[in-house]
Amino acid sequence: MTQGDLAEALNVSRQTVNALETGRYDPSLPLAFAIARLFKCRIEDVFSDRK
Amino acid sequence: MQAAAAPVKYAGRNYVFECAIVMGLYVAAVWARPWLVDHATSNGLVAAAKVLPALPIWLMLVSIWRYYARIDEFERHRFLVNLAIALGVGSCVIVTYSFLQDAGLPLLAITWAWPTLVVSWGLTTAIMQLADHAKR
Numbered sequence: 001m002t003q004g005d006l007a008e009a010l011n012v013s014r015q016t017v018n019a020l021e022t023g024r025y026d027p028s029l030p031l032a033f034a035i036a037r038l039f040k041c042r043i044e045d046v047f048s049d050r051k
Numbered sequence: 052m053q054a055a056a057a058p059v060k061y062a063g064r065n066y067v068f069e070c071a072i073v074m075g076l077y078v079a080a081v082w083a084r085p086w087l088v089d090h091a092t093s094n095g096l097v098a099a100a101k102v103l104p105a106l107p108i109w110l111m112l113v114s115i116w117r118y119y120a121r122i123d124e125f126e127r128h129r130f131l132v133n134l135a136i137a138l139g140v141g142s143c144v145i146v147t148y149s150f151l152q153d154a155g156l157p158l159l160a161i162t163w164a165w166p167t168l169v170v171s172w173g174l175t176t177a178i179m180q181l182a183d184h185a186k187r
Contacts, residue, residue: 011059015183016125024186025125 010034062121069114077107108165129183133176141171 007014019025027035036043080103087100119130145164152158
């Protein structure tokens with residue numbers, strides 16, 4: 001799946017997907033849930049606490 | 052923040068389209084203004100003709116708001132950060148120039164404040180995008 005495909009599936013821009021992937025942006029809870037739903041996994045499997 | 056229902060990828064294209072229409076209206080209003088002022092038959096109509104070019108500026112605000120409503124949460128975040136920086140820098144430029152007028156620089160009308168802020172916003176957005184590209 002390309003960044004463009006993921007952006008299309010989530011209805012966000014490709015820049016947003018890039019910012020999420022490179023850790024430059026932390027998504028809101030609704031977007032995080034949408035990403036987890038898309039990949040059929042839990043939020044904790046996609047995002048981790050970097051502290 | 053919930054993702055917008057309309058496709059985000061068309062937000063920029065729609066904004067440019069709406070901006071072009073609004074700018075066209077602005078140019079037409081500025082062009083027609085002298086003729087309308089000359090041919091106005093009452094003080095009320097003269098005032099309405101004189102203020103006419105301000106109407107598309109308000110429409111521009113609507114267009115910007117519609118763009119903001121269409122973009123996703125990350126773009127909104129960047130939009131607001133850029134706007135905050137641009138307002139701060141633009142305000143400082145305006146205040147600095149107002150003092151420089153006392154030092155002999157040409158007196159400018161207050162209508163220059165709007166384009167100053169718009170240019171400040173444009174430059175801030177360009178610089179922030181370049182910085183964003185460098186981080187990728």
